Amino acid sequence: MMKNKCNKIWSNLVHTHRLGNISKNELIDLAKEKNLVIESIIDVKYGVNFKIEAYLIYTQEGRALFPKCHSIEIHDIDDNREFWLDYENFWVEIDWFFPVYYSIGKLDELFKLVHIDRNLYNGVSSNRLQSDFEHALPMIYSISLMVQSISEKFENSKVLAQHIPLLKEAILSFYSGYAISATAALIPIVEDALKKILELEDIERSTTIDKVNTCIDLAIKKCTFRDALNVDWIPNEFEEKEFLKISNTRIFILETFRNWLLNSFYAPHEKYNKVSGFNRHHFAHGLSDVWQKPTNFFRMVGVLNQLLFIEALIDDESKINFFDFNLTDRTEALNNEINICMNLRLLKSQLLLSDQQNKLLPFNVTPTDDGWLARASILSKTMNDEIILVLKNSGWQCFDFSDPIKEGNYITVKASKNDSVIKIALLFSCATDNKIYKDLEENDYDYILYNGAFYKQDSYAYGITRAKVMPLNAWIIPEQH
Template sequence: MLAVGDVKACFPKIPPTGDPNWEARRQAAVAKATLWKKMKWFSPFWIPRDKTEKILADARIRTREQAIQLFNYHTSTLYTLAFQAVCIAQMLRRSRSLREVCALAGEAYLAFYSGYRAASISALIPAIEGGLTRIVSGSESELPIGVKIDRVIDCCIENAARLHYERMWVPQDYLTKDYLLGQDERIFAFETFRCWLQKSFFQKTGEYDGVTWLNRHVFAHGTHSDWQESGNFSRLVVALATLALIESWYDETHVVSLFFPEMNEDSKLLWQQALLQANAQMSLKLIEERCYQKHGRLVPEMPTDDGAFLRKALLSEECIKDLVRPLRDAGWMVEVGEPDESGLYVKVVAKAVGQQFTVALLHYCATDNSIYRKLAETCSAILYRGAPYKQKEFASGITVHVGPVAGWLPPIAPNRKSTWRSHPVWRRVRQVTRRTGLMQSAWKIWRNGRRGVF
């Protein structure tokens, strides 16, 4: 390093190419960038390194579809409601180019957790292009979108490169993105964000082959409807917050920090409002489900929700309460299966002393007759939630027992009586009461008192 007055210059001793350590770090950076591209995302800001390394490790040995599924799984605990609220209420509000979409993003955020998911996603997709256009305001705003992206990201990388060397003069070869890709995490993140914008979000319709279908042209031309996937909403919120950070590096205002801010009153109130909307939506979903069930129908599918998740939850809850517990009370060992993919039925196997039988619990009575026939092949009884609804029509030709689960009484297990009599407490009661002649009364007391245990 050479200093002349207040001016400093840095002359690296390592050549800009050919150094083994530099090559190793660059190759590692390129490998990570490839994994982020595989997941149709970019190196994220505001996420701890151990979390990002876990995401990358899981994606490394998976197919693209599996990698994106695991990415959605991991980010569901990272891009939480509170995280999104901070992005909208604090980061977007500080951005010059995105300040005017802050209200739109807040409304989309609340609408998403009120059940209007597709509308929320569609409201935010155009905001990214609008934000880029406002960042390069002036004569450059008429440039093609790809050129705008390059102008913005190149400027950010240039500013980050100067900061990397503490604003000293450095030979130009050491300031390029190729040289600093594996040396500076900020430049690496900026470059992967460029890749996501150009190779995923703004990629031409005919060239796009993604799994998330979060693509501006696919959305605009209506060539595919899978852009409505729920996971795309959190992606859009984080992408907008990242764009706000990009702008602060583009104009060197740094109003959006690389460190995730503490939640203030604005973001806290927005987050609490979203929780309230989500709780109200859950109550509304249950009311809708009961209303449609009375008419023998499933709640109509929506683009972002086919109702299977709610049906599975209701089936699992009522299976334990209305089927498993009575079977256990009757002395049976119970094995509970998983609900089917559509959440229409679940199977339970009861076993005792070499005997077993299978019972199926349907989501509702008005289930297709083909499902009744399929279950009748392996089940001794087919039960359903709620009240009967045209049972004779839907269960036509079924010879096994069919009826509501609330009205079904399971058979007593063959070892139920021997279980009572072998219990240590029962043996003690028998010894005591044998002397007093109260054997019969004591047995009745024991039976009635312990009926709910065995």
């Protein structure tokens, strides 16, 4: 009843053009005409991104706010609208959402580290922006944030607390080298969380899209009225989505999250074309492996923190404290375990590569690791320590160094001494495609050396007649060419 009466009062103020100049007594009299008795009335200012002058009224039926102007008449509203709409489009272009925990200024600092300038993004393609943004994700969702979120924030969640053991195991798996498995383990939590958030309010929805919209609409409504001094009524125009997005940063955060969920994560697979590949349908239905990128684990952490934010807004009894970060024994223990996993991963990689080289065994490729970075590191180190250094000590001048080349797993260098020039290629192993041997010979390489033991060299290097092929440890530095 009170809402109907307040709507009638507001309509009268609008039509009689008295929003900015009605006195308290006149508002009390007008309310009486609409059968609403005002017991008390005070001047207030409320709002988040800017302050709105209003009358706060107290009645037996509840409290209400009567702003002293239309929403479109607020000072600097047009400048605010232009900024926030452009900022909203920026998040669409990079295929993400405004993350909780961060200010615009702090995010801008992180973006600059990956060569993204929010003020100049319009001149850059979406694919380029999204590719550059991939490098920002580990900085936004750092180990420190992960550890403190899961060890402290999630424990106070009625929705996510039950998943903490799985979340911890996923983090440890990620830093042990199993990024794709870790991501896959967490994706199903999203829909369970949406369902349980609605259960806090005894609401049921049949489709996932309905759950997304209902969760976010409910969070926006609760956020709106909390920031409006917890009144029971405000004019409809101050509840409109387009106004709330520019007047309340938390609601802007929610709307960017909604947009990403609906138009990226839950987008129909046939319309999905984002760089990250992080689409629920491609994952759940095995439509493709485009989602299998290590950086999507950081995205998953971001999604879960955003859902925690929604829960905190919706649940009136929530004990989740978003902006109080404390180091505890639990956070230190998890952080130490992550560091141990990273050290063990490095040791495991070194042991595996050594074993594979010594026994001429193939590398077991996984979606996370094809072994190339480790092989490239060994090629570079071997070239520097066992070829270039030895050549220099023998009077050769080395030049024209190549980076490790993935197709073929090799690295090259040229060296000169007096009037002689030699070209050397170092293969990761003898068991290299014959085409690579032939390409190197056609490009006039004098020596094709390889790491590890002699293994079916006649077969792999079949047809090589001019270049000298041999294990690195059998090579003797020539005096002249």
